[in-house]
Amino acid sequence: MSKNNTAAVERLEQIKQQLNLSPSPMSLQAPKDMEKERSSASFNIDVLSHFWMGGKDKFDRRKLAFDFIEKDPELVVQSPRNILEFGREEMREYTMGQINRVVRLGREIKDKEFLEDISRAVILYSESFALRIGVHEALFRNVVQMLGNKQQQQDWVENVDQFRIIGCFAMTELGHSSALRDIETTATFDVETDEFIINSPNITSTKWWIGMAGQTATHTVVIAQTIIHGKNVGLNWFIVQLRDTVTGKVVPGVQAGDVGAKVGHQGVDNGWIQFHCKRIPRTNMLSKWVTMDRSGDFQPAPNPAVMYATLIPERFSLVTITLTLVTQALTIATRYGVVRRQGSKNQQIMDYQSHYVKLLPAISFMYMVQNSFKTLDDQFAILTAGGEMDPLVYLNHMGDMHSISASLKGLSGAYATEILEICRRSCGGHAYSAYNALGNLISDFGVMTTGGGDNVVLLQQAASYLLHCFNQKLEFDDYPELKYQSATHYIVRAKELLKVKTWPVNVIADATKDFALIEEALHAILVKRLNSIRQSLSEGASHNDLLLESVRVAELHCAAFLFSVNARQFSSLTGSDLDPSVQRIMRQMTALWGLHILRVYGDQGYMEGFLSPKQMKDIEKEYLAQLCKSMRYEVIGLTDGFGLPDFILKAPIAKHDGDIYQAYFETLLQAPASTGVASYHAKLIKPLTEKFENK
Template identity: 55%
Template sequence: MTSDSLANKAAERLSQLKEQLNLTPSLASKQTVTDMENERRAADFDIEALAHFYAGGEKAYKMRQKAYAFIKNDPELVVQQPRNFLELERADFREFTMGQVYRLAKITQELGPSQKEYAQEIGRVLAVYSESFAMRYFVHDSLFHNVINMLSNDEQRNHWMPLVEEMRIIGCFAMTELGHSSALRELETTATYDIQTDEFVIESPTVTSPKVWIGMAGQSATHAVVISQTVVMGKNKGLNWFVVQLRDPVTGQLMPNVMAGDMGSKETHHLLRTQIGHQGLDNGWIQFKKTRIPRSHLLAKWVRLDRDGTYHPAPNPALMYATLIPERLSSVRGKIVPTLTRPPLLTHLIPLSLDMARNTTQALTIASRYGVVRRQGSQNQQIMDYQSHYAKLLPAITFMYMIQASTETLDAHFSVLTGGGSIDDEKVYLDHMSDLHAISACLKGLIGWYCSDILETCRRSCGGHAYSTYNGIGHIMGDWGVFTTGGGDNVVMLQQTGKILQQRLTQQLDHGHFPSLKFKSSAHYITDAASCLATPSWTIDNLEACLTDFSLVSQALHCILVKRVTTFLFDDNAARFSNAGTTSVGNIMHRLTALWGLHVLHTYSDQGIKEGFLTPAQVTGIEALYYETCKKLRYQIIGLTDAWGYPDFVLKAPIGKYDGDIYEAYFDTILRAPNSTGIPAYHDKYIRPLTERVAK
């Protein structure tokens, strides 16, 4: 039966079912649309202008909406009714996601070089629609691409990059092993140079050495960049990157002496009992059994191995880790960076950034829209009117804007670090790497944990309806699960940050020395460490002054929160929006920055009391001002979440519909569910034998 006939049959069944049901609108269902309209009118800023700001400008915003319209009705890019994206089984999800990759490649080819920017935008919105597509495409287009581009010599780059960029080969990034992840120096995979044949022999020597959880390795990758211990003349020369072919690009058959397979099903959410978590991405395992590759497959920008076995090491081993920092720093990003129009290192910012920011803002949009149309209580209030409701969503919404507004700062830091992406200046890279490592590791941990809390808050804010797969939040939470450990365990990341900051603090306090950097260090406040530590207390009586003079908040944060990266986000936004300005966007961002500073101060005020910097009276005042600021922003919530620009088909949540008509849409979705009516197949086997028994 064709897809069209299936769709017609499903539509006929749905029509017959609706004829038998009472679908008369209620007062509550009629009110929802009015409530949503009122909320949008209540916004005191220009929603469209904020949307332009968030998207990176009016041109970028309009192109994004054009791309959304392009993919919406394409059955190869977006699941169409009667199928439901949230019901795809693993095999179907894998196939559909690879089909999206194929379709995007064809679209890019059809549009041609003159419309390259538009093709890239189509890729971006596809990533917004499907996390599995985002990760599957990212593995090849950023992880694999970047390692080759950053660590190849000119000859290697000229050979490999056309194949990568035209997808004539499909790549993956083979780092994590079954027994090793954060401890990279302990990786067991070996690449031993055979001087007789001028080849490297790649070997997985133990049960803990296979590469695991490698995206695209399960079914589709033809090649991998593999990080391995390099053995030359019997001596371990340390870690290096190699290009290893896994499969025949035409037949898909595994190469000799390469074993690989799929990791199988991923996380089932502990509350929603739904199989979720990037099911469309074929994470896989790889085991090498004396796999031979040419010597030229050692990526040789910084290292060189001569034919006679003479090994020329990198000037500094840290250069081999150049691809790792961006994955962590990507936590703060909320958009895909096109491979061909930005420094190559920045393209590594897709995965965590895309997922952390995008996943969380989608969930917040759903929860916010539900909160303003759902009514309950003795006076039938909108649940968003309760302080307990808006005060838990507003700081989360604010946090996402703080991250977005800091993007330009982080881009500038990367540009300095990489010299525009080439990493040709070894000294600049090494001088700045530890500082950028500190902030990337810490932000990854902070955002990973905080966004996990935000997603759970969104789920609870929607009551029992969030339990349904059809309302999207459960699926988002499942896709999210990887990010508290993927890219580096959060605890380990924060420990590494603490070590670097402690070194900086010791340098400053004991020797009066702080590194000379080309950008404002994320730890620049350490230069004022002595005065911070010597400040006995916060001498602010008029707390409302904090709403306009952000330096007062910054002073308190640095004195009691020297170890917390939340201060970086506040300082960066305070520098941009310390004055409300005359623009609509500047005004709302000023208020959001004030709320974020108060939120951090309120959340960690116990630290201030413990250190004697804050008094109980000040803490009480901070709390009152914080809740008052939340109350004043209550009617800006829909405008703030609308500015993220997600169409309904992307949110996939009837309770998060743009027009507020949630009840009819939700019930319609339920009616479309497979096997939602009728007699179950197991009735005669288990139910009938119980119910037809004759009473004794």
């Protein structure tokens, strides 16, 4: 323990001696409640947590990695210091320190898999670390890997992997976010010197929000309008050096700086960059899909869409981040919910319908998405074919892949925002303490709804694809030939589904037993909504007039896809390799998710006359009074299943053992200047109050 830490511990002990920290009936009850809740799960929690992680082997490895980082002061802040106290400067430095440590470990640890596990564990601990290392390892590296030719990969990738250069991703500009078409940065070919001249022609062309550009990156990939012999040949990616790799100073022709205070991600040095006629070799234009020779003869990519292909894996990785943050918030809210008691019968607050009915579908959503990744990964693997992709296969599938990734990012982003707010409110006032981590999770998450593709735009694009498929089917009986079963597959049955006038279910409980009934309803509602939109368009409505309706259809489409993937696996209780208790709880969550969608998107069904008032009322009743209620005592088991240790969660009110009150109080006492006379007392308070005459 460092000298500072010893002093802090001593200070804490001194303060504690002056306080009454004796237990109360309430504080003594909390751990008992937690134990009881944990034992009331109907399933084997350990097995569920292995399932969540994708196998016991992976779970055990993650556990080893957690144990390793927990004690490492360069990777995890050691008590009594608290990472949730860190200001911008401290957090920027600490996060770079984590990266530095991981790189050094890479030279010490021979087991590359373990090293990868360590990095993933730190990602769970700090979203700033996740984003910052992600900019280098995913965004920068992927662009070089996916858009660079063999020579370029050879020149750069090893330097990236060894962190001899630190890369960033210069796409967005002050005036232009995801609308790449209008990017203003230019790359002009100078045939005389065989160079490109990268330039920021005006204020709005300044590259903006670029992660790691603020203080760290030595290099960047830049997307720019490419001008060759006076003609704009479109957007291309270029590798440009930003900073001297020894001095850290910006190189001539480059200006860059830090964006300063952000809402979250204090550990990430987002920055801005200006290029002032910065010259780079022609060979720095990434040239897997495009080519240009010495004379400036430019061959464009077969499809400009490939230039943004990296955005698809980015979008999936945003969904992974969403799960990381939201599972933490859900664990915190759920644990607090079972140990906190309040109300006329001093009941656990989790007993209130408003509590468990909001948390349970959210928890189920996490499992639905997590369990869909395998399907999506398999699909994406067909596209990339281990880096050896067939351009034709790739292009044929890009629309479909874009559609599902866009709608998943959109739906999960929108629902995650809601869930985080639910979690925050579930913890009452104590969520307002920064030490209970929810504020930090929410701040860090915030950018996910607009970054990496604005949610509305993405959902609109997904809806356009759906509408396109629907029109093709209706008009030409055509449906794209794909190498996997697409999320849009139900459109094949569009005509048949349109004929189904109402949902032929009298007892809602039947549908939670026979998932095909729910799936059929969702698909019928989807084609009916698509048909209504098609009709409005034919009656002269503009796409913009139907924007919000389209967005909602795209959300429902994705929600239904998640249901279908899980329903396939969990429609029956038998015939699976899974532990029967886990199979059963996954089945219950799938049923809950199905009914949740029908309830939330019920308006889509009743506007089409497909769901009747009675069915809506019965769905509400079955959902609230049966499904959710029957799962009330599963909440701790289900969130334990996420496998998140206390040091990852950071929130004293969410301690695994339920013994929360003293831990929470002590966390507060450790805050700098938590006790004693305020530094500004003599200047600002005393002059007022010293006039008081005590009687």
